[in-house]
Amino acid sequence: MKKFIIFVLFAIALNTAAFANFIVTPGGEIAQGPETSQSQIDAILLSFGISSEVYKDEVGGSEYGSFADDYTTEYFNSSLDPKDALITWDGPDFINDPGFLLVKDGNHSPGWYLFDIGGWNGQETLQLDNFWPRSGAISHVTLYEDKEAVPEPATMILFGTGLAGFAGAALRKKKK
Numbered sequence: 531m532k533k534f535i536i537f538v539l540f541a542i543a544l545n546t547a548a549f550a551n552f553i554v555t556p557g558g559e560i561a562q563g564p565e566t567s568q569s570q571i572d573a574i575l576l577s578f579g580i581s582s583e584v585y586k587d588e589v590g591g592s593e594y595g596s597f598a599d600d601y602t603t604e605y606f607n608s609s610l611d612p613k614d615a616l617i618t619w620d621g622p623d624f625i626n627d628p629g630f631l632l633v634k635d636g637n638h639s640p641g642w643y644l645f646d647i648g649g650w651n652g653q654e655t656l657q658l659d660n661f662w663p664r665s666g667a668i669s670h671v672t673l674y675e676d677k678e679a680v681p682e683p684a685t686m687i688l689f690g691t692g693l694a695g696f697a698g699a700a701l702r703k704k705k706k
Contacts (some may be wrong), residue, residue, distance in 0.1 A: 537683060551616075551657040554631060554649045562640040571634070571642055575674070578704040579642075580630050587617075595673075597625060603671055611667035617656035624652035629676025633658060637665030 545624045561578070575581065585595040587603035589612060601621045605612035615633075634642040643661070650656065661668050672704050 551655045553657045553659060554633070554645050554647070555659045556643055556661060558645060559643040560646050561644040562642060564639045564640040564641050566635070566637050568634070571632070575630075575632070575644070578630075580644075580674050582597065582629075582675045583672055584625060584675045585617075586670060588670040589668060591670070597623065597673070600624060601673070605668060608667065613659075613661050613663055613667060615658040615661075615668055615671060617658070617671060617673070619653045619655070621653075625673060625675055626652060627676045628652050628673070630674040632657065632672040632674070633661055634669050634672070635662055635666045637668040638662055647673075 561574070563571070563574060565574065574651070582680075583595055585593070585597040585601050589591045589600075589605055590610060593601070593603070600620055601617055602620055603615055603617045606616075608615040615686070628647050629649045630641060631645045658668070658671070
């Protein structure tokens with residue numbers, strides 16, 4: 531009987547861990563700003579090296595990006611002025627290299643929050659809590675993959691070999 535109880539408790543613990551949420555709240559961001567124009571925010575994100583938008587959901591609007599069929603966002607507190615949201619994975623594909631989450635407001639300060647979500651596994655629910663509690667609301671959420679601009683070693687080898695070939699050709703031409 532004791533082994534059975536231990537087994538049941540272990541199974542419950544595993545089940546609970548499998549459905550744990552990855553919680554995101556203001557105060558844990560890596561950046562924020564007063565900008566409300568998406569083009570201005572995109573320029574700031576680019577300075578961080580962030581550009582690969584893979585999922586975006588607008589309140590009362592549509593989903594965009596290569597993972598639009600794999601995630602769903604639900605907003606809470608108000609259909610038009612939400613303070614909380616859940617981003618859930620519907621599958622089958624998921625973001626392998628989660629990098630960043632942008633939570634944007636329409637016209638309040640701060641206008642946006644940027645979070646490093648590198649510890650998120652791409653499948654657990656992202657729980658967004660307490661955004662603009664006094665005034666303002668979430669206008670959209672965007673997920674970015676953490677793709678570095680550094681090429682793979684094989685790409686660098688091919689590039690280097692190509693450069694060496696051009697240098698060799700230039701030397702031969704110069705000797706003639």
